Amino acid sequence: MNAIPVTAPAPLPQPLAAASAAGRTLVMGIVNVTPDSFSDGGRWDTTELAVAHGRQLLAQGADILDIGGESTRPGADRVTPQEEQGRVLPVIRALADAGAVVCVDTLHAATAAAAIDAGACMVNDVSGGLADADMHRLVAERNVVYVCQHWRGNPETMDTLTDYGEAGVVAGVETELRQRLAELDAAGVRREQIVLDPGLGFAKTPSQSWTLLAATRRLMADLGHPVLIGASRKRFLASATVPEAAADPLARDAATTATTALAAAAGAWAVRVHEVPSNRDAVHTASLWKEHR
Numbered sequence: 001m002n003a004i005p006v007t008a009p010a011p012l013p014q015p016l017a018a019a020s021a022a023g024r025t026l027v028m029g030i031v032n033v034t035p036d037s038f039s040d041g042g043r044w045d046t047t048e049l050a051v052a053h054g055r056q057l058l059a060q061g062a063d064i065l066d067i068g069g070e071s072t073r074p075g076a077d078r079v080t081p082q083e084e085q086g087r088v089l090p091v092i093r094a095l096a097d098a099g100a101v102v103c104v105d106t107l108h109a110a111t112a113a114a115a116i117d118a119g120a121c122m123v124n125d126v127s128g129g130l131a132d133a134d135m136h137r138l139v140a141e142r143n144v145v146y147v148c149q150h151w152r153g154n155p156e157t158m159d160t161l162t163d164y165g166e167a168g169v170v171a172g173v174e175t176e177l178r179q180r181l182a183e184l185d186a187a188g189v190r191r192e193q194i195v196l197d198p199g200l201g202f203a204k205t206p207s208q209s210w211t212l213l214a215a216t217r218r219l220m221a222d223l224g225h226p227v228l229i230g231a232s233r234k235r236f237l238a239s240a241t242v243p244e245a246a247a248d249p250l251a252r253d254a255a256t257t258a259t260t261a262l263a264a265a266a267g268a269w270a271v272r273v274h275e276v277p278s279n280r281d282a283v284h285t286a287s288l289w290k291e292h293r
């Protein structure tokens with residue numbers, strides 16, 4: 001097993017690198033500039049609303065803002081890169097100008113390139129490069145931090161692609177992430193640029209998402225990269241939420257915060273969350289718990 005990476009991927013702004021090197025999990029606040037995301041679609045779908053929301057998340061303690069313009073939930077409308085850029089670029093520009101560390105959540109290399117020009121310094125790709133053959137090369141050329149998430153198929157087929165064979169979901173996801181790492185290496189992306197993400201809910205049953213979440217530490221140790229966890233409000237948390245409310249994604253915030261504390265205690269590099277205040281407190285709680293252990 002490799003040693004668990006404790007340093008932040010480069011190149012990140014110094015305050016974040018320092019927080020990360022000190023062992024604190026970073027909080028990535030979600031700004032979905034979409035009409036149809038599963039838990040907050042339509043709430044911040046104009047530039048003004050999205051920028052105001054991003055500023056609020058920053059004030060609440062978000063370390064990074066993840067700005068996306070296309071929902072990847074099953075049944076969501078696909079958007080062209082042009083439409084996507086129309087949604088996210090003005091928001092990225094305004095929030096980067098306000099001093100935020102901005103990540104763009106996109107499957108498209110063209111959108112990632114335009115977002116970097118507008119001030120983003122990270123790219124979050126839920127397909128890990130499978131959706132766009134130009135993505136890895138772009139990440140190498142622009143030398144940005146790249147969140148490489150595990151996925152299979154596409155948003156319409158992923159719920160049927162949950163067979164990981166006898167080796168199980170953790171070994172299966174690790175094998176496929178190693179393939180992505182080999183492709184990234186071949187494209188010239190440096191190891192230090194790469195954060196891995198098991199992709200909870202993407203081609204995973206609820207039980208498989210729990211198994212991967214519980215394997216956070218093992219994923220980092222086996223793969224030798226920082227790991228980002230995206231559990232926020234996802235369907236698999238319904239089983240940890242009071243039954244009367246579990247169907248409502250907004251009712252899963254307490255369970256989300258609990259997963260944040262657990263992932264942070266396990267050493268996750270960052271958590272991607274809709275609601276910042278309680279998750280900010282959870283990562284600080286985990287830091288203090290680790291410090292006093």
Ligand code: PMM
Pocket residue numbers: 030032037038039040071072073105124125126147149197199200228229230231272
């Ligand atoms: N989940 C969603 C979108 N983007 N990115 C990463 N890296 N990891 C995730 O788990 C992830 C993601 C779906 O959630 P949303 O529609 O509420 O943003």
